[in-house]
Amino acid sequence: MIDFSRVQKELQECTRDTEASGIKVSPKSDNLARLIGTIPGPIGTPYEGGTFQIDISLPGMKNEDVGMVINLCGVIGGFLFADGYPFEPPKMQFATKVWHPNISSQSGAICLDILKDQWSPALTLKTALLSVQALLSAPQPDDPQDAVVAQQYIRDYQTFIGTARYWTETFAKTSSLGVEEKVQKLVEMGFAEARVRSALEAVGGDENLALEKLCSV
Amino acid sequence: MEETDFDSDRAAEDYYYSSADDATRDGAVSEDADWNFDSMEEEDLLDSEHAESHKGSDRSYRILKKEDVRQRQEDAIAEVSTVLSVPRPAATILLHRFNWSVSQVHEGWFADEDGVRKSVGFLDHTRPFSDIDASDRITCGICLDPYPPAEIFPAGCGHPFCRECWGGYIRTSINDGPGCLTLRCPEPSCRAAVDRDMIDKLAPSEDEKKKYSEYLLRSYIDENKKIKWCPGPDCECAAEFDAGGGDSWDVSCPCYYSFCWNCLEDAHRPVDCQTVANWISKNKDQSETQLWILARTKPCPKCQRPIEKNMGCMHMTCNPSCGHEFCWTCLGDWNNHNSCNGYNGTDAMEVDKHRKKANKYVAKYAHYYERWAANDLLRQLALATLHRMQTEQLTRLSSVQGKAENDLWFITEAWAQIVDCRRALKWTYVYGYYLSENEGAKRRLFEFLKGEAETGLERLQECADKELQQFLDDDGPSKYFEEFNAKLKGLTAVTRTYFEKLIKALENGLSEVQTTGTSGEED
Ligand SMILES: [Zn+2]
Ligand SMILES: [Zn+2]
Ligand SMILES: [Zn+2]
Ligand SMILES: [Zn+2]
Numbered sequence: 001m002i003d004f005s006r007v008q009k010e011l012q013e014c015t016r017d018t019e020a021s022g023i024k025v026s027p028k029s030d031n032l033a034r035l036i037g038t039i040p041g042p043i044g045t046p047y048e049g050g051t052f053q054i055d056i057s058l059p060g061m062k063n064e065d066v067g068m069v070i071n072l073c074g075v076i077g078g079f080l081f082a083d084g085y086p087f088e089p090p091k092m093q094f095a096t097k098v099w100h101p102n103i104s105s106q107s108g109a110i111c112l113d114i115l116k117d118q119w120s121p122a123l124t125l126k127t128a129l130l131s132v133q134a135l136l137s138a139p140q141p142d143d144p145q146d147a148v149v150a151q152q153y154i155r156d157y158q159t160f161i162g163t164a165r166y167w168t169e170t171f172a173k174t175s176s177l178g179v180e181e182k183v184q185k186l187v188e189m190g191f192a193e194a195r196v197r198s199a200l201e202a203v204g205g206d207e208n209l210a211l212e213k214l215c216s217v
Numbered sequence: 218m219e220e221t222d223f224d225s226d227r228a229a230e231d232y233y234y235s236s237a238d239d240a241t242r243d244g245a246v247s248e249d250a251d252w253n254f255d256s257m258e259e260e261d262l263l264d265s266e267h268a269e270s271h272k273g274s275d276r277s278y279r280i281l282k283k284e285d286v287r288q289r290q291e292d293a294i295a296e297v298s299t300v301l302s303v304p305r306p307a308a309t310i311l312l313h314r315f316n317w318s319v320s321q322v323h324e325g326w327f328a329d330e331d332g333v334r335k336s337v338g339f340l341d342h343t344r345p346f347s348d349i350d351a352s353d354r355i356t357c358g359i360c361l362d363p364y365p366p367a368e369i370f371p372a373g374c375g376h377p378f379c380r381e382c383w384g385g386y387i388r389t390s391i392n393d394g395p396g397c398l399t400l401r402c403p404e405p406s407c408r409a410a411v412d413r414d415m416i417d418k419l420a421p422s423e424d425e426k427k428k429y430s431e432y433l434l435r436s437y438i439d440e441n442k443k444i445k446w447c448p449g450p451d452c453e454c455a456a457e458f459d460a461g462g463g464d465s466w467d468v469s470c471p472c473y474y475s476f477c478w479n480c481l482e483d484a485h486r487p488v489d490c491q492t493v494a495n496w497i498s499k500n501k502d503q504s505e506t507q508l509w510i511l512a513r514t515k516p517c518p519k520c521q522r523p524i525e526k527n528m529g530c531m532h533m534t535c536n537p538s539c540g541h542e543f544c545w546t547c548l549g550d551w552n553n554h555n556s557c558n559g560y561n562g563t564d565a566m567e568v569d570k571h572r573k574k575a576n577k578y579v580a581k582y583a584h585y586y587e588r589w590a591a592n593d594l595l596r597q598l599a600l601a602t603l604h605r606m607q608t609e610q611l612t613r614l615s616s617v618q619g620k621a622e623n624d625l626w627f628i629t630e631a632w633a634q635i636v637d638c639r640r641a642l643k644w645t646y647v648y649g650y651y652l653s654e655n656e657g658a659k660r661r662l663f664e665f666l667k668g669e670a671e672t673g674l675e676r677l678q679e680c681a682d683k684e685l686q687q688f689l690d691d692d693g694p695s696k697y698f699e700e701f702n703a704k705l706k707g708l709t710a711v712t713r714t715y716f717e718k719l720i721k722a723l724e725n726g727l728s729e730v731q732t733t734g735t736s737g738e739e740d
Contacts (some may be wrong), residue, residue: 087385122358
């Protein structure tokens with residue numbers, strides 16, 4: 001089960017030094033099991049100037065999982081034992097499209113050891129996001145998540161840099177528009193206002209992602 | 218030998234017996250290269266008083282119960298703990314790191330104590346907590362809640378975690394598998410080892426402790442080159458082989474499962490481990506199925522897809538995607554086909570050669586496979602009968618015939634012999650399959666010895682089965698029972714001798730016939 005009291009403490013701690021770190025974590029809805037992390041693209045990389053959003057979901061026991069959990073862990077003393085977050089690593093994937101050898105250009109899945117077997121409960125969402133940010137600065141093409149990107153990185157580095165920068169410009173630059181202006185812009189394109197609002201909310205306010213979401217239905 | 222024209226190298230290899238293979242088969246017990254006693258340490262040869270020893274003519278193994286294995290493990294831990302004067306949990310970590318070899322621990326430790334300490338996560342000295350705040354409270358590094366110092370448990374490194382968080386950490390790690398045996402402090406930058414004492418103190422329930430100690434026991438066997446678990450279903454025994462064992466790896470476990478200690482397959486005298494491995498992979502092999510196809514089909518001359526002939530007419534039409542029409546006999550194009558001259562084209566001859574070989578090959582394989590499988594089934598049935606004897610029949614017989622159950626052991630022995638014989642017989646078919654076709658004299662001797670042994674076995678089984686049934690069905694003691702007793706004992710002994718003779722002869726590669734010259738080539 002998710003330790004929500006710890007998640008709450010983490011959120012407070014994170015908010016306190018957002019100024020310094022540039023890293024933000026906010027709940028996606030009332031449920032603290034789903035959050036959105038935001039990291040600035042590291043300076044001196046093709047991701048510089050971009051703001052990257054990362055979907056976070058905390059493992060725990062969802063209602064539909066109860067049956068499975070009973071089978072896996074057994075029922076001991078009437079308690080269901082499934083140690084979710086922070087004993088299990090948070091699931092993170094890029095919501096913003098990004099061109100990087102260790103991040104899937106399709107799904108946004110991240111290949112990072114601390115999100116898998118190297119996770120420790122003494123790590124936090126903030127430290128994990130800092131590691132993701134460090135990964136943007138230091139790609140590891142030998143252990144790729146996206147083979148196409150990794151090939152390009154190894155064989156044609158200049159094109160890689162160009163593509164990564166283009167993707168940052170296209171997908172990771174949040175416009176200076178306020179929420180209402182974004183809504184209006186999308187409504188003018190012909191989408192229903194209610195759908196526009198929920199799409200924007202679902203992707204954390206990014207108008208490009210919202211547009212993609214609206215078009216993909 | 219003819220040139221092979223099978224597509225698959227593997228099939229070709231199976232179809233022809235290379236002379237190198239024959240050499241191995243003739244000396245049926247081959248040396249197993251991966252077995253190396255040199256790597257074993259003196260102190261690992263310690264005898265266990267709990268162990269049941271089987272030092273016989275050609276056996277030199279011991280059956281160890283789970284408790285025996287645990288005792289060995291505890292002894293090793295005690296020794297390392299004494300010699301290095303470290304606590305037992307630390308000794309356990311060291312032994313796990315050095316594959317449970319006491320001498321390797323000593324060697325490693327005395328050569329580079331600091332390096333070893335570092336690699337397993339031992340600390341030079343215990344560090345105090347770093348951040349006790351003004352209210353005399355310490356914040357747990359996982360749940361981030363403040364606790365009084367007494368409720369915080371560091372792994373000696375000073376990183377503070379509360380009991381509940383330790384519980385979750387340990388449980389998650391144990392549920393993840395044997396990696397929990399090298400658990401470290403949760404703080405990522407810290408490599409401090411979490412030892413067995415910590416696990417026992419902080420594991421949330423007995424369940425985790427049990428799993429942990431099970432992993433520890435498993436790791437002892439897995440790392441030990443001389444002990445293996447019995448692969449028998451639900452069996453918790455292990456078998457230990459001593460250096461300089463006899464010429465057989467066969468182990469008879471008290472669970473009545475007999476297995477080869479070397480390859481862990483069903484005990485398989487008189488064939489060697491490699492032959493068993495070949496046979497098993499052959500049985501699984503898809504190429505066998507492909508050979509069936511080859512034997513019954515011809516490739517379409519246009520698209521090469523195999524076409525099965527299932528109607529009387531020679532006019533063949535390939536699958537709709539190809540649609541080629543051809544003559545089954547000469548493989549000529551049907552449209553330019555006036556009269557068929559039979560095997561006129563070289564293509565047709567090639568295909569026919571394929572088919573004949575494949576047919577012969579498949580028939581031979583099928584012949585041996587069927588008998589191998591049949592004897593395995595008979596072995597399983599005999600094993601079931603043996604269990605039934607022990608659980609109910611002997612009690613009944615004892616009351617009907619007025620004999621003490623202790624005096625009826627000869628029936629159990631007869632059935633145990635039948636099980637053994639069926640197992641050996643099953644493998645003689647694999648032996649026969651791999652015996653070269655050119656060795657006519659060997660083949661005849663083999664068939665003769667096998668026939669003798671089989672006849673003996675049939676007689677024994679008849680007596681142990683049908684004749685015994687009459688005595689079970691009697692209303693009271695029969696005056697013929699003593700006679701039956703003697704007969705069954707006699708048949709058991711005779712059959713055992715036949716089979717020993719057969720197995721020895723096959724293991725010697727039927728070398729008797731070699732002195733009689735090359736009469737084998739006459740077939
Ligand atoms: Zn805690
Ligand atoms: Zn530590
Ligand atoms: Zn067993
Ligand atoms: Zn074997």
